[in-house]
Amino acid sequence: MLILLALEDIVVDEKTVYRCADDPNMPNLEEIVYSEDDEGVGAEADMNYLDTVMPFWIEAMQDELLQFKLQKVWTLVDLPYGKRAIRTKWVYRNKKDKKGKIEAIRLFLAYASFKDFIVYQMDVKSAFLYGKIEEEVYVCQPLGFEDPKFPDRVYKVEKALYGLHQASRAWIASTPIETSKPLLKDAEAKYVDVYLYRSMIGSLMYLTASMLDIMFAVCACARFQVTPKVSHLHAVKRIVRYLKGQPKLGLWYPKDSPFDLEAYTNSDYAGASLDRKSTTGGCQFLGSRLISWQCKKQTVVANSTTEAEYVAASSCCGQVLWIQNQLLDYGYNFMNTKIFIDNESTIYIVKNPVFHSNTKYIEIRHHIIRDSYEKRLIQVVKIHTDHNVADLLTKAFDVSRFQFLTASIGMLNL
Structure with missing residues (x-):
């Protein structure tokens, strides 16, 4: 669904088109700017493409709006006197996540706990998981999808995600x-x-x-x-x-923990039941403060456990390099960051500068870890499988192992 809710005081990209339903300045389709890059540099939309895609998009929109109505996510009402409706906003752009936004917040919190800073406000309360919304929230009807009987009415949002x-x-x-x-x-x-x-x-x-x-x-x-x-x-x-059953379980950032960057990586070889692809798991710590983690199915089927572990280690290394760069702003220049791996063959390949038959099928982009090792940006350290906390992100476990891993990774009942 391509509707974003934006309060009037939120700053938005000036190239992004957004209007309320009654705005006479709403542009024609030919005036809409389409962009697919992160910087928002405008390029004219391919109108032939839009003509092809738009009917399917409109049908999907109508279907989704109908489902919201049936589930009583909102009701159509007259806007009460003195109330303002949140404007709807069409975004004709491939929206991409800003890499590292959440991790940057956790990194700051880890630094604040290490320095014993007082953090007054870091987040905004969300209604996503609270079912019924107590506050009155009104939203303009989506442009082009106004109710023909009541085009001037607005949506009163009753609940956010309904299931x-x-x-x-x-x-x-x-x-x-x-x-x-x-x-x-x-x-x-x-x-x-x-x-x-x-x-x-x-x-x-x-x-x-x-x-x-x-x-x-x-x-x-x-x-x-x-x-x-x-x-x-x-x-x-x-x-x-x-x-x-875990209402108070959360991450614990102790202030008396060291501020050393280290990481753990693991892989579940051929663990995906549908296509036998492997699952990458990785997590990064500042001392005992967990600031970043990854769980992702690999894009191709690995030929061996070693290949799956090597790809996972490379992904973890990329995240470590990003964290190292972020920490420069805090005055920390981390080198030789330890990446703990429980697969000896993977460690051997990272340290061995000669490409051989075991690595010829691995995509070149995954060899970033070897380059980082040679530059002494990271080091690879053997760890016993039982103590590899990244295992939590790769597969299912019984109760005892699961509770051990959650506690080891820094999740406590607060």
């Missing part, structure tokens, strides 16, 4: 994902409401910004958003039931 809070009315789960039941296509099972499923996944993805204990489970469930089945919905509900 997550309904899933927690049951027993509590001790882990976010089962170990004995891998998620499959489940071809014979019944389909479930795709909008409900996607809204729950979206809410849970929002939570992974601070709760890495559900990261692997959420990523696993997110792979079935196109055609979710009953078993997939049950898996999502299990995550919610786990969260219900």
Whole structure:
């Protein structure tokens, strides 16, 4: 859905087109600027492309707005006297996440805890997971999709994402994902409401910004958003039931911990049940303060455990380099950052400057770790598998192992 809600006092890109429904200056389609780069440099839209895509886009928009209406996410009302409606905004641009935004906040919090600073405000309260919204929120009807009977009315938002809070009315789960039941296509099972499923996944993805204990489970469930089945919905509900039993679990940043940068990396070889691709896991610490983590299915099938581990280590190295660069602003110039790896063959390849048969199928971009090692930006250190905390981001575990890893990674009941 290409609607963004923007309060009038929020600064937006001047090249981005946004208007309220009653604005006489709303441009024609030919005047809209399309851009696909991060800097927002305008380029004229390919009108033939828009003519082809627009009917499908409009149909999808109408379908989604209908689902919101059926789920009572909002109701159409007259704007009360003295109230202002939030404007809707069309964005014809490939929006890309600003890499490192969340990590930069965590890095600052880690630094603040190390220096014993007082942080007065770092976030804005969100209504994503609270079901019913108590405050009155009004939104202009989307341009081009106004109700023909009541074109001047506005949406009164009743609740944000409508599915997550309904899933927690049951027993509590001790882990976010089962170990004995891998998620499959489940071809014979019944389909479930795709909008409900996607809204729950979206809410849970929002939570992974601070709760890495559900990261692997959420990523696993997110792979079935196109055609979710009953078993997939049950898996999502299990995550919610786990969260219900952990209302005070969170990251702990102790002020008396050192301020040394170190990282852990791991991979679950061929662990993805659908296509046998491997899962990359990585996490980075400042002392015992976890500031960054990654869980991602690799793009190609690895030929060996070593290749999967090497790709994971390279991804972790890239994040370490970014953190090193960020810490320069804090006056810290970290070199030889330790990356802990539990695979000896991977360590051997990183240290061996000669390319051989074991590496010829690995994409060149993954060899950034070898270059970083030669420049002494990082070092690779062997760690026993049992103590590799990045394991939490690669697979499902039983209760005892899961609780050990969450505690080891710095998650405590606060």
